[in-house]
Amino acid sequence: MRRGAPAHGSRREGGSVLIFVTIGAFAFFALTALALETGRAWSAKTQAQAAADAVALAAAGSLLPPPGVAADPAAATAAAQVYGPQHEIAGTPVEIAAADVETGSFDLTTRTFTPIPGSTDPALVRAVRVVARRDATANGELATVLGRVVGVDGIPVNAEAIGYLGFAGILPPGRAELPIVIDCCAIAGNTPGSECSEDYCQTIQNPPNPCPLRREPSRTVTCLEFHSTPEQNACWTEFDSRSPSINVPGMEDIIEDQNQTPVGPHPIYIDNGTKTPVVDLIHDLFYGEGDFEGSPAGTDTDGDGVSDSWPVLLPIVECQNPGDHCASGNRAQVVGVACFDLQEVIVTPDKIIKGEFLCPTDPRFANCDTGGLGGGGGVNTGINAQAPVLVR
Incomplete structure (x- = not known):
């Protein structure tokens, strides 16, 4: 009676199982890394949007200095570059490049921003578009923790916001002196x-x-x-x-x-x-x-x-x-x-x-x-x- 023959099949089956386990473990690790890095990227995206919002408001607030007879795009850019580093994206202060600050007009009806480079017309230049970013252009990509194991070393993150300085339409109490x-x-x-x-x-x-x-x-x-x-x-x-x-x-x-x-x-x-x-x-x-x-x-x-x-x-x-x-x-x-x-x-x-x-x-x-x-x-x-x- 040949009792030892099945042993060869068992060893082959054991090797196949090991391969599948290894592949499964790698896939599980990759999915875990993807989930972790996706979560970090979304958190960074939220921080980037908060930074862009704050910087756009600061820039728009500096766009039309009193008495408002001329827009000052340079002042808006300067304000953006001052306020940017006061915010962080995943621990990195947000440096705002001059190219990421645009001044122009904003149509409230169509919700359209139109850049008007160099213009100081206060009737037109009332909006500032700002991009806060961590990518190869500025501040460096968001470095991965586990993602590099699967070949992803960094994740670009950016967000855009538009600040708009409108015209007065509300008078606080006590300011309307005549009926x-x-x-x-x-x-x-x-x-x-x-x-x-x-x-x-x-x-x-x-x-x-x-x-x-x-x-x-x-x-x-x-x-x-x-x-x-x-x-x-x-x-x-x-x-x-x-x-x-x-x-x-x-x-x-x-x-x-x-x-x-x-x-x-x-x-x-x-x-x-x-x-x-x-x-x-x-x-x-x-x-x-x-x-x-x-x-x-x-x-x-x-x-x-x-x-x-x-x-x-x-x-x-x-x-x-x-x-x-x-x-x-x-x-x-x-x-x-x-x-x-x-x-x-x-x-x-x-x-x-x-x-x-x-x-x-x-x-x-x-x-x-x-x-x-x-x-x-x-x-x-x-x-x-x-x-x-x-x-x-």
């Missing part, structure tokens, strides 16, 4: 809807709705007229987004105490008409008469003893003419904020406030308190939001 809003079509384009996309600073070079000053007929300024007809280019409001009721006592409270709620986050109810007592009160406050005897809000700039200048912030609302003509019961979205130098208040026979809209190039613009305003505005009046936002 008045401006029809955007009167100062930034006379087209239906709420676009009002014409260049405000170019439009106001020729005063909208021009009229002469009563005390100085040779000077032409803008008339804010209050009627119940299409002639009206300014609207009354109590800055209320919930109640359509707009009455004289409520507006007088705003004049005397300033508005104590934010203006701009939500559409507000507006109204038209003359509102004679309200115009009277604005007149007395400006000239320091009546209840404001001896305490004029206006300044006497020419030394004749009569107030002739009061720079105030006026919210701008979506187009009313053509449109609703500030009709009672309608709400309007705030689309910007303008600096208006109030120079004369006429009570009789018509209710007219006269003055000039100002841009940053006018020295008087500095007398408008434009700091601390929130974003959301779509009309470029030269007044920027206080802080940039991430748009991608």
